[in-house]
Amino acid sequence: MLRNVPIKRKLTLAMMLTGGSVLLLTSLAFMTYGVINARRNLIQNLNILAEITAANASAALLFEEPKTANEILSKLEAEPSVLKAALYTRDRKVLAHYPQSMFETNFPAVEIGEISRFRSGVAEIFYPVHENDRWVGTIYVQSDLSALYDRFRLYAVIVVAVMVTAIMIIVFLSNWLQRQISGPILALADTARAVSEQRDYSVRGKVIGTDELGALTQAFNHMLNQIQERETALRASQSDLQELNRELEQRVLSRTAELAATNKELEAFTYSVSHDLRAPLRHVDAFAQLAEEEAGGVSPEMRKYVERIRIGVQNMGRLIDDLLNLSRVGRADLVQQPVSLNRLVDEVISELQSEIGARKIEWIIGRLPTAVCDPGLMKQVFANLIANSVKYTRPRPEAVICIDMETVEGEPAIFVRDNGVGFDSNYSAKLFGVFQRLHRAEDFEGTGVGLAIVKRILDLHGGRIWAASELDKSATFWFTFHGLVPE
Amino acid sequence: MNTPIEILLVEDNPTDLELTLLALQKHKLANKVHVARDGEEALDFLFCRAAHTGRSFDTPPKVVLLDLKLPKVDGLEVLRQLKEDPRTRAVPVVVMTSSNQQRDMVESYKFGVNSYIQKPINFSDFQNIMGQLGYYWLAINQPPPSAAFK
Structure with a gap:
């Protein structure tokens, strides 16, 4: 999925995800703790309010004096978060309520014991009222959750502010860090590309630092060294080879030409041998015969000599024929x-x-x-x-x-x-x-x-x-x- | 010189010429011979030009004895021109040469030579051959009629 994303972005993303998720979890924990704490404070505050009010109203409850009780409850005006409050007698009747304009039916039935709970947008408590250790009734206080909401809002603002700051820091840091990592890699890639595109093996990667990337660049440079050496050797042997080839071709050409010339010469030679070498033989034979005829029976010795001449000529003729034959065999297709x-x-x-x-x-x-x-x-x-x-x-x-x-x-x-x-x-x-x-x-x-x-x-x-x-x-x-x- | 020429002898070598004429003489054939000493002369004679403008195509020699190695125009070229021209194509040509080179024989026959003879070294043999040759071409063979030289 991330395979084709550049390293730069990968590094940034890694840091963002790590930093962001840690931060998010921390913030969630912080908020949860804050909310729990806020709720506990709210209830505590309500309890304290109820206790104070109960202390004031215990006598009025004991004697069931609604007027006094109402007066006491109306002091709750000072606490704007209090929505409702009521005092119940021991026999569960509403003695007084706040605000007084509200109907009695709007108040819940009394519950006995120290009870606190949250219910759709409100928090409420029932708290027993004692007079000289004697239970005389119950006080009920209901409060809105604005305090809670205020806290929430504050927390949210803090969390958002922290997150924004943190992300900015992460971006900055990751930018700086990734430059430390991806910078040398990209430089190395650039060098490799230059080498492969221009076949220039004299290029070297710049070694930055002695970390793994530095080692990689050094190894790469070492490799380039070796390639360059081989390349140089190869070029040299190639040009040697070409030179040799050229020489060889030249030699073959000249030898072929020489051979062709020799062959042609040989052919011309045999041709002229077959024509010109036989002609004088014919002449010798002819004149020997003519001399013999002229000499007539004059001298038997003379005739013998002439005969010898003619045998010699015949042999020479055969020799020429055989030689021509031999040379023809040599050139035959x-x-x-x-x-x-x-x-x-x-x-x-x-x-x-x-x-x-x-x-x-x-x-x-x-x-x-x-x-x-x-x-x-x-x-x-x-x-x-x-x-x-x-x-x-x-x-x-x-x-x-x-x-x-x-x-x-x-x-x-x-x-x-x-x-x-x-x-x-x-x-x-x-x-x-x-x-x-x-x-x-x-x-x-x-x-x-x-x-x-x-x-x-x-x-x-x-x-x-x-x-x-x-x-x-x-x-x-x-x-x-x-x-x-x-x- | 009023006797019609029966043999055109094309021979450049003076010794060969002498011996050939001797051999022909022996068979009483030498007085009807015209000698050309190179290929050009032979062509002039046969094509009735230069010194031979007076001659007619109708009365060619009965046989041409042609050597192959000749100055100026060689024998094969003479043969070629002779056999290419309708006015001279019918003239019988006998190549007489020292060589028995296959190349010469092949070329000669391709150009349409009528006979190919290698001059033997033995002079008696040569004399016999000349006698047979003259007898054959001048006496036995029916020469081409004049209609053949058109």
């Missing part, structure tokens, strides 16, 4: 589609027929799965490996070439195995390098690029290739790639 590996193998073998000629080769070809890969590039893998097997089994009268799949270290791998001349396992690491050859050119022709191309293609497919051999007995090449899953 991979096509990924399901390819039947058995069909690739069949195609490759049929294309090698001219190479095989009349040789006897036993082909053992297992069931290979359909794998996801680049059909052109994967065909080249098989072509290079199978061509190698065909080439290196040449000394064998009965060559056996086996192409199948097996699991190696939990991984499916295709292998190509032959009973050819094999290679020295000590140098197997060199097999897949460019221009690396493990055989003499006069024994087996080749440029040393084929397996490098195979490796590069398998790299592109997220795969790998490895080999093992028993020199002069057999060689096996295994390879795996990402899209190779057994059926």
